[in-house]
Amino acid sequence: MKYVIIGNSAAAVGCIEGIRKTDKSGEILLISDEKYATYSRPLISYWLSGKVVDKNMFYRPENFYEKNNVKTLLGVKVTAIDSASKVLTISDGSKVSYENLLVGTGSRPFVPPIEGVNECKNAVTFLNWDSAKQLKAMINEQSNVIVLGAGLIGLKVAEGLAGHVGTLTVVEMAPQLMPSVLDEAGATILQKHIEKSAVRFVFGDSAAKVQANELTLSSGKKLAFDVLVVAAGVRPNVELVRDAGGKVGRGIVTDDKMTTSLDNIYAAGDNVEAIDIVTGTRHIMALLPNAYMQGETAGINMAGGDAEFSKAMPMNAIGFFGMPMVTAGSYDGDEYVEKGEENYKKLVFKGDRLVGYIIINDVDRAGIYTALIREKIDLKGVDIELLKQRPQLMLFGKADRKRILAGGGIAE
Amino acid sequence: MKKVYAIEEYCLACHLCEYYCGFSHSGEQSMVKAYKKGSPQARIQVEEGSEVNFALNCRHCDNPICVKSCITGALTRGDDGVIRINTDKCVGCWTCVMSCSYGAIVRGHDEKKVALKCDLCTENGDTPACVEGCPNRALVFEDRGDAK
Numbered sequence: 001m002k003y004v005i006i007g008n009s010a011a012a013v014g015c016i017e018g019i020r021k022t023d024k025s026g027e028i029l030l031i032s033d034e035k036y037a038t039y040s041r042p043l044i045s046y047w048l049s050g051k052v053v054d055k056n057m058f059y060r061p062e063n064f065y066e067k068n069n070v071k072t073l074l075g076v077k078v079t080a081i082d083s084a085s086k087v088l089t090i091s092d093g094s095k096v097s098y099e100n101l102l103v104g105t106g107s108r109p110f111v112p113p114i115e116g117v118n119e120c121k122n123a124v125t126f127l128n129w130d131s132a133k134q135l136k137a138m139i140n141e142q143s144n145v146i147v148l149g150a151g152l153i154g155l156k157v158a159e160g161l162a163g164h165v166g167t168l169t170v171v172e173m174a175p176q177l178m179p180s181v182l183d184e185a186g187a188t189i190l191q192k193h194i195e196k197s198a199v200r201f202v203f204g205d206s207a208a209k210v211q212a213n214e215l216t217l218s219s220g221k222k223l224a225f226d227v228l229v230v231a232a233g234v235r236p237n238v239e240l241v242r243d244a245g246g247k248v249g250r251g252i253v254t255d256d257k258m259t260t261s262l263d264n265i266y267a268a269g270d271n272v273e274a275i276d277i278v279t280g281t282r283h284i285m286a287l288l289p290n291a292y293m294q295g296e297t298a299g300i301n302m303a304g305g306d307a308e309f310s311k312a313m314p315m316n317a318i319g320f321f322g323m324p325m326v327t328a329g330s331y332d333g334d335e336y337v338e339k340g341e342e343n344y345k346k347l348v349f350k351g352d353r354l355v356g357y358i359i360i361n362d363v364d365r366a367g368i369y370t371a372l373i374r375e376k377i378d379l380k381g382v383d384i385e386l387l388k389q390r391p392q393l394m395l396f397g398k399a400d401r402k403r404i405l406a407g408g409g410i411a412e
Numbered sequence: 413m414k415k416v417y418a419i420e421e422y423c424l425a426c427h428l429c430e431y432y433c434g435f436s437h438s439g440e441q442s443m444v445k446a447y448k449k450g451s452p453q454a455r456i457q458v459e460e461g462s463e464v465n466f467a468l469n470c471r472h473c474d475n476p477i478c479v480k481s482c483i484t485g486a487l488t489r490g491d492d493g494v495i496r497i498n499t500d501k502c503v504g505c506w507t508c509v510m511s512c513s514y515g516a517i518v519r520g521h522d523e524k525k526v527a528l529k530c531d532l533c534t535e536n537g538d539t540p541a542c543v544e545g546c547p548n549r550a551l552v553f554e555d556r557g558d559a560k
Contacts, residue, residue, distance in 0.1 A: 051503065060485055288507070289477075289481035315510060317511075319504070322525075326506060366506075366509055370510055393459060393515070404514070405420070405466060405468065407415065
């Protein structure tokens with residue numbers, strides 16, 4: 001069997017480890033347009049701040065490819081898939097054939113159509129290591145930096161830059177930060193915390209026009225900047241599969257085995273849409289854990305095994321300026337809320353199930369809540385008061401507890 | 413593989429397992445010294461209930477969601493089945509805390525702020541310190557075959 005993997009991040013690594021569970025000898029070729037050995041994308045903001053040094057950026061040990069008998073083709077791009085003849089066209093003009101293919105092409109930054117933004121030399125995006133290196137080379141301790149977008153990437157950039165630049169302003173269209181992850185109460189707590197580190201927020205406004213060193217907002221307000229970071233979200237890299245005739249919705253459409261609509265072509269990671277087990281709707285859940293598990297599932301199936309990944313849901317474990325935060329699932333349902341100055345806990349119930357939560361600060365053992373959501377546990381048999389108090393296994397009845405303590409999992 | 417199992421009927425909630433675990437991972441030779449220096453954190457946690465108590469540490473799952481979810485590659489599963497954390501690589505994002513169904517991964521409180529977890533004391537001896545130190549045999553170290 002000859003396997004080809006496009007991409008070199010979590011989905012690709014999951015795929016390699018999945019394949020090698022059963023097939024120790026099949027030829028694996030990995031192709032990536034980045035020149036690095038597999039590194040952790042979520043660490044680029046830590047690298048920017050100096051908290052993580054170069055050698056700790058790598059997602060797997062140095063001998064990873066060798067140990068797994070993987071050939072790599074780095075620094076080139078796959079430009080086309082011919083699914084009928086099972087041949088890829090590479091940017092250097094060469095052709096590569098495959099028997100089973102994984103498309104783990106991830107996503108790219110989305111740059112909104114703001115007047116002048118593409119011509120602006122000091123405007124950058126932030127998604128991969130090279131973009132972090134570019135940004136680091138542009139800043140100094142006097143720089144006035146504006147970040148467009150207060151989502152996960154925008155706030156992580158701000159954290160990475162804090163203390164290394166002169167002023168830091170985050171502009172967000174929504175009336176709060178992290179609008180797709182946090183509710184208003186949670187966002188307010190986090191905002192107050194981040195503002196202590198001299199980050200300034202402008203909410204309910206957006207970029208209208210960019211000139212060399214001046215940003216004009218939709219409200220007419222003008223802000224001067226030395227560096228502009230555009231963190232307005234990402235778009236999935238679906239074109240290779242779409243152009244080959246594969247089915248694409250918001251992302252590449254796959255089934256639970258991670259097969260696309262094209263024979264012998266699998267897809268995994270931020271370029272794929274999946275069914276959210278909480279809401280039942282299809283969307284892209286661009287999270288590293290999902291990418292790894294989708295990739296692993298694809299790898300096992302590519303090697304002739306039988307695996308399914310059917311438990312995707314939105315979740316985030318992310319800290320800002322020392323304030324930890326964990327969220328999961330959906331916030332549509334009956335709420336139980338505990339709120340303090342710097343602590344926040346919201347549990348969301350629907351019928352006899354926990355469907356979502358937000359926890360700021362006291363995130364200990366939150367995985368027990370996550371498991372209740374992921375495994376759709378019927379809460380009729382559990383002690384709800386204990387569940388509200390804190391995540392603990394004591395909330396289960398004796399029989400369930402015995403199984404769980406023996407390592408048998410939360411679900412029966 | 414051999415793992416640590418709790419017998420809730422015997423647990424007195426004395427928390428000695430936590431003390432022995434903290435000591436075992438403190439790098440100190442004497443328990444008194446270890447606890448004088450600060451409070452070394454345990455990788456095992458006692459849950460106290462109205463009727464029963466039990467201690468819980470990592471289940472060393474065959475299919476470990478924490479390892480698969482780790483964003484840095486700090487968590488690994490060794491050939492011996494033991495799940496370990498490389499604290500030099502951990503950045504304390506707590507994705508593992510969010511992922512572990514058992515709530516078995518502990519947030520470190522010292523200045524490093526990294527995840528801590530049971531390593532079955534494989535560096536320090538044959539029987540894990542929590543099991544050795546349990547005065548009522550509420551913790552056992554045994555091979556029960558392939559748990560799910």
